[in-house]
Amino acid sequence: xxxxxxxxxxxxxxxxxxxxxxxxxxxxxxxxxxxxxxxxxxxxxxxxxxxxxxxxxxxxxxxxxxxxxxxxxxxxxxxxxxxxxxxxxxxxxxxxxxxxxxxxxxxxxxxxxxxxxxxxxxxxxxxxxxxxxxxxxxxxxxxxxxxxxxxxxxxxxxxxxxxxxxxxxxxxxxxxxxxxxxxxxxxxxxxxxxxxxxxxxxxxxxxxxxxxxxxxxxxxxxxxxxxxxxxxxxxxxxxxx
Numbered sequence: 001x002x003x004x005x006x007x008x009x010x011x012x013x014x015x016x017x018x019x020x021x022x023x024x025x026x027x028x029x030x031x032x033x034x035x036x037x038x039x040x041x042x043x044x045x046x047x048x049x050x051x052x053x054x055x056x057x058x059x060x061x062x063x064x065x066x067x068x069x070x071x072x073x074x075x076x077x078x079x080x081x082x083x084x085x086x087x088x089x090x091x092x093x094x095x096x097x098x099x100x101x102x103x104x105x106x107x108x109x110x111x112x113x114x115x116x117x118x119x120x121x122x123x124x125x126x127x128x129x130x131x132x133x134x135x136x137x138x139x140x141x142x143x144x145x146x147x148x149x150x151x152x153x154x155x156x157x158x159x160x161x162x163x164x165x166x167x168x169x170x171x172x173x174x175x176x177x178x179x180x181x182x183x184x185x186x187x188x189x190x191x192x193x194x195x196x197x198x199x200x201x202x203x204x205x206x207x208x209x210x211x212x213x214x215x216x217x218x219x220x221x222x223x224x225x226x227x228x229x230x231x232x233x234x235x236x237x238x239x240x241x
Contacts, residue, residue, distance in 0.1 A: 007057070008138075009082045010221060011035040011074075013065055013127060014092030016043040019146065019194050021050075022214035023089050027221060028056025032087065035078055037063035037127075039070075065092050065123030075130040084137035087221045090124040091146040096163045105162040113163040120167040121174060128178065135187055144220045145175045147191040147232060154240035172232055172241060179230025188223055192216040193234040 010027045014020040016038035024034045028051055036051065036058055038044035044060045051058035061077050064070040078085055096116040101107035124145055135141035150158040151168025158165070175191040182189060194213030216235055220227075232239045 007031055007033050008086035009033040009035060009078070009084065010087035010089060011037055011061065011078060011085055011131065012089040012091055013037040013063060013123075016040060016047040019197055019210050019213045019217075020089075020091040021047055022210035023091060023217050023221075024051060024058070025054065025056070026211070026214050026218040027087065027089075028054065028058060030218075030222070033057040033059075033082060035059060035061045035081075035085075037061045037074060037092070039064045063092075063127075065127055066118050068126060071126045071130045074127075075134065078131070079134060083134075085131055085134035086138040086140065087142045087144070088128065088131050088135060089144045089146065089217055089221060090127055091217070092119060092123060093146060094119045095161070098161065103161045103163045105160070108162050113166075116163040116167045117170070120164075121170050124171060125174065132187070136185070139186070140225055141187045142221050142223060143178065143187065143189040144217050145171055145189070145191040146217060147171050147175070147193055149193045149195075149234065149239055152232075152240055175232070176230045183229065186225065188225075188227055188229050190220045190223075190228060190230065191232045192220055193232070193239055195234060 010032045012020050012024045015024045015036040028034045034056055036044055036047050048058045048060045061074045063074040094116055096112045102109040102112045148168045149155050150165040151172050172191050178189045195208045197208045197210055197213035
């Protein structure tokens with residue numbers, strides 16, 4: 001291994017910008033070593049530099065959540081670098097294009113649906129299953145899935161987006177399945193909603209900052225051992241399914 005891991009290590013996917021970077025920054029500020037997972041080499045290394053300049057022990061991990069080979073290589077990189085993983089934040093996500101009625105349910109483009117699911121759901125499963133052996137080596141492993149209240153069947157918030165919103169509904173359900181499967185282990189799994197955050201995802205036209213959106217993920221990443229499992233949370237508490 002490149003370093004002796006005497007601190008907790010967190011992998012944040014899609015960590016080169018926006019909420020993902022804010023999560024990485026927040027975890028780094030409380031002493032985590034941060035693995036910056038991102039596809040784009042230049043943006044990933046720039047994020048690592050910014051984190052290191054702020055005093056965080058950070059390293060880059062090439063990671064395309066839609067690629068089995070990339071995910072496997074990322075797990076190998078983390079194992080060789082730090083030997084285990086304490087926190088996984090599945091933040092990487094896409095909204096999918098909306099032009100031409102692509103996400104109107106009456107004219108839904110199924111290729112858009114497939115693309116959104118490949119990142120927002122299948123990508124989470126790929127990464128989680130690849131990282132579980134490393135998480136099981138930790139004393140108090142945590143998995144946080146970045147969802148959205150647009151996936152709440154009760155709230156039905158936001159615009160009609162018949163690829164993106166259902167992808168988050170499915171992510172919530174998958175989160176509950178992981179929590180059930182891991183109920184008798186020390187791995188705690190939850191989902192969270194960051195709220196409506198000003199990032200390139202929203203055209204920077206939103207009231208919340210990336211740091212504000214990251215806060216709930218950081219809280220779930222640092223839950224005590226008797227913390228909640230298989231839940232869906234935002235800043236106010238439990239979000240209805």
